Amino acid sequence: MSGGSGMRIVVIGASAAGLKAAARARRLLPQADIVVFDAREFISYGACGLPFYLSGDLDNLDRLRETQWQAIRDAEFFARVKGLDVRCGRRATALDLATRTVTVESVDAGAAESVGYDRLVIATGAAPRLLGGITLGDAVTCFHVPEESQPLRRGLETGQIGSAVVIGGGFVGVEVAVALADMWGCAVTLLEAEDRLLPHLLDADMSRLVAAELARHDVVVKTGVPVAAAHTVGEGAEVTAGGETFAADRAVVALGVVPQIGFAAAAGLVLGASGALAVDEQLRTSDHAVFAAGDCVEVVHRLTRQPCYVPLGSLANRQGRVVGDNLAADAADAEAAQDRPADADPYSSFGAVVGSSCLKVFDLNVAATGLSETAAAHVGLSADAVWGTFHDVAHYYPEPGALYLKVVYERGSGRLLGLQAVGPGEAVKRVDVFASLLQRDGKLRDLLDLEFCYAPPYNAALDPLHGLGCAALNREEAGVIGVGPFVAADGRAVIDVRSADEAAARPWGSPEALHIPSEQLRARLSEIPTDRPLLIVCEKGPRSAELARWLLAQERRDVVYLAGGMALRSQAGSG
Numbered sequence: 025m026s027g028g029s030g031m032r033i034v035v036i037g038a039s040a041a042g043l044k045a046a047a048r049a050r051r052l053l054p055q056a057d058i059v060v061f062d063a064r065e066f067i068s069y070g071a072c073g074l075p076f077y078l079s080g081d082l083d084n085l086d087r088l089r090e091t092q093w094q095a096i097r098d099a100e101f102f103a104r105v106k107g108l109d110v111r112c113g114r115r116a117t118a119l120d121l122a123t124r125t126v127t128v129e130s131v132d133a134g135a136a137e138s139v140g141y142d143r144l145v146i147a148t149g150a151a152p153r154l155l156g157g158i159t160l161g162d163a164v165t166c167f168h169v170p171e172e173s174q175p176l177r178r179g180l181e182t183g184q185i186g187s188a189v190v191i192g193g194g195f196v197g198v199e200v201a202v203a204l205a206d207m208w209g210c211a212v213t214l215l216e217a218e219d220r221l222l223p224h225l226l227d228a229d230m231s232r233l234v235a236a237e238l239a240r241h242d243v244v245v246k247t248g249v250p251v252a253a254a255h256t257v258g259e260g261a262e263v264t265a266g267g268e269t270f271a272a273d274r275a276v277v278a279l280g281v282v283p284q285i286g287f288a289a290a291a292g293l294v295l296g297a298s299g300a301l302a303v304d305e306q307l308r309t310s311d312h313a314v315f316a317a318g319d320c321v322e323v324v325h326r327l328t329r330q331p332c333y334v335p336l337g338s339l340a341n342r343q344g345r346v347v348g349d350n351l352a353a354d355a356a357d358a359e360a361a362q363d364r365p366a367d368a369d370p371y372s373s374f375g376a377v378v379g380s381s382c383l384k385v386f387d388l389n390v391a392a393t394g395l396s397e398t399a400a401a402h403v404g405l406s407a408d409a410v411w412g413t414f415h416d417v418a419h420y421y422p423e424p425g426a427l428y429l430k431v432v433y434e435r436g437s438g439r440l441l442g443l444q445a446v447g448p449g450e451a452v453k454r455v456d457v458f459a460s461l462l463q464r465d466g467k468l469r470d471l472l473d474l475e476f477c478y479a480p481p482y483n484a485a486l487d488p489l490h491g492l493g494c495a496a497l498n499r500e501e502a503g504v505i506g507v508g509p510f511v512a513a514d515g516r517a518v519i520d521v522r523s524a525d526e527a528a529a530r531p532w533g534s535p536e537a538l539h540i541p542s543e544q545l546r547a548r549l550s551e552i553p554t555d556r557p558l559l560i561v562c563e564k565g566p567r568s569a570e571l572a573r574w575l576l577a578q579e580r581r582d583v584v585y586l587a588g589g590m591a592l593r594s595q596a597g598s599g
């Protein structure tokens with residue numbers, strides 16, 4: 025291999041991972057020969073911003089590839105500002121690991137060239153997942169690249185698109201549904217094969233909050249309806265799902281993504297169980313001279329220790345830097361390590377992930393990290409959960425935002441497994457903080473040790489995560505059990521301990537609850553039925569939890585409380 029000054033680095037893919045790797049390598053190896061190929065002309069844009077272009081929040085697509093000082097990130101920008109040779113319209117089609125050459129074809133002319141490398145970086149991203157019965161066409165499109173979002177935006181602006189079916193209720197599908205309906209008033213039907221929206225983020229209970237928010241904005245949500253077919257018919261689209269046919273001006277396919285690794289797989293690079301490229305902690309593939317990063321690789325999940333596929337821009341960017349470091353570390357001459365202390369390990373590693381993600385659904389912030397209860401069960405972990413309803417700031421501060429949270433933890437050990445946060449309030453902060461606990465194998469008690477900033481405009485004196493830690497420890501150590509927010513009475517006597525006004529505003533429903541306000545319950549113990557188990561209900565959970573604990577101390581067995589209270593329940597449209 026050549027030394028750092030003569031090292032030849034070839035990068036395939038000029039987006040988050042590839043360009044980060046190339047730019048970092050350039051900084052560490054000023055003399056290296058670095059060339060980046062991309063099949064497309066429109067490079068280095070934030071795909072995550074496409075829904076906001078569709079919604080009309082952004083006036084044009086160039087906003088997605090502008091720097092903060094309004095320079096357009098095209099090949100010329102990278103040459104001028106980053107010292108990188110970026111060649112657009114060039115697709116890598118074959119790889120020979122033995123001779124360290126990659127074949128690159130011009131997309132327009134079809135002319136091929138063979139490019140040698142000392143180190144290769146594969147950062148080819150992902151492609152939309154499709155199903156057999158779906159035929160892409162004029163009225164049936166994916167939503168993965170600008171070329172797909174532009175005609176949709178034009179159709180909305182000109183009034184040609186007044187209705188749409190979105191196929192897939194993952195985060196892109198939900199974002200697209202919001203974008204279509206919010207500004208443009210498009211009549212949207214959102215179809216999801218699983219029993220709930222956002223199945224990779226949320227359990228069914230928390231997902232109900234998202235479905236209710238979409239319904240409040242007139243998006244028709246249908247879950248449990250696998251799509252069998254979608255075609256362009258005349259000027260519009262026809263989608264068959266769950267035995268029904270849906271006709272609309274457009275159908276948008278958002279069924280997730282699959283790693284885009286054709287030439288790399290054909291060359292014999294090892295794939296992981298997920299079908300993405302397998303890489304080690306240095307993000308090196310099965311061939312020592314080939315690194316890979318971004319949506320084309322699989323990563324290790326911190327909680328399951330298993331490989332998994334988590335295609336996120338947040339990870340792709342971090343991985344790009346790790347690859348850049350390791351390209352430099354591989355270079356033979358000393359200039360590679362010029363900005364490192366002499367005794368430091370020159371190699372960087374990309375650790376396990378917990379899969380934090382978030383999205384905005386009309387007025388709701390939705391965020392999750394780690395494992396849901398469903399995901400924990402799927403990998404054989406025995407999990408329990410606690411729910412809570414909170415405000416994101418002091419409750420007396422003007423316009424507090426509600427937050428509905430669910431913590432999932434391992435039964436017995438109390439190891440934290442995941443957090444789901446939904447609400448108009450500041451959900452992402454809690455999820456980010458929780459995620460850092462997951463990275464340290466945090467346990468329930470660690471929630472009580474968290475130190476948050478506090479002033480009334482920003483938080484209550486005790487953060488919601490503290491409250492949920494207490495609720496979980498009360499469950500584990502004192503048997504004070506909160507049941508999920510959407511349970512039925514199931515033969516239990518329901519004791520509603522709210523004020524008369526609260527109970528009237530959000531009644532429990534049927535069968536009718538016995539109403540005894542919390543401040544009277546101790547005095548009216550004799551009125552509480554003794555022939556049935558009890559479900560104590562209040563507005564958000566704390567009052568009923570406290571009274572459940574008191575009843576347990578009165579030798580009452582079979583007492584549970586409604587976790588998250590009637591506020592959480594009614595937020596999802598349940599009485």
Ligand SMILES: Cc1cc2nc3c(=O)[nH]c(=O)nc-3n(C[C@H](O)[C@H](O)[C@H](O)COP(=O)(O)OP(=O)(O)OC[C@H]3O[C@@H](n4cnc5c(N)ncnc54)[C@H](O)[C@@H]3O)c2cc1C
Pocket residue numbers: 036037038039040041042061062063064067068070071072073074075114115116117147148149150167168169196284287317318319320335336337338339340382
């Ligand atoms: C609508 C949408 C919304 C999203 N929202 C979020 C979000 O909110 N948060 C988040 O974390 N992530 C989000 N993502 C995901 C995020 O955009 C990706 O994780 C990220 O772009 C991955 O970066 P990458 O560099 O690995 O791949 P990509 O960005 O996909 O880039 C791969 C590049 O490789 C090129 N290429 C592929 N094959 C070849 C070849 N054979 N030869 C030459 N060039 C090739 C492609 O043209 C492309 O430019 C969103 C994605 C979409 C589509």
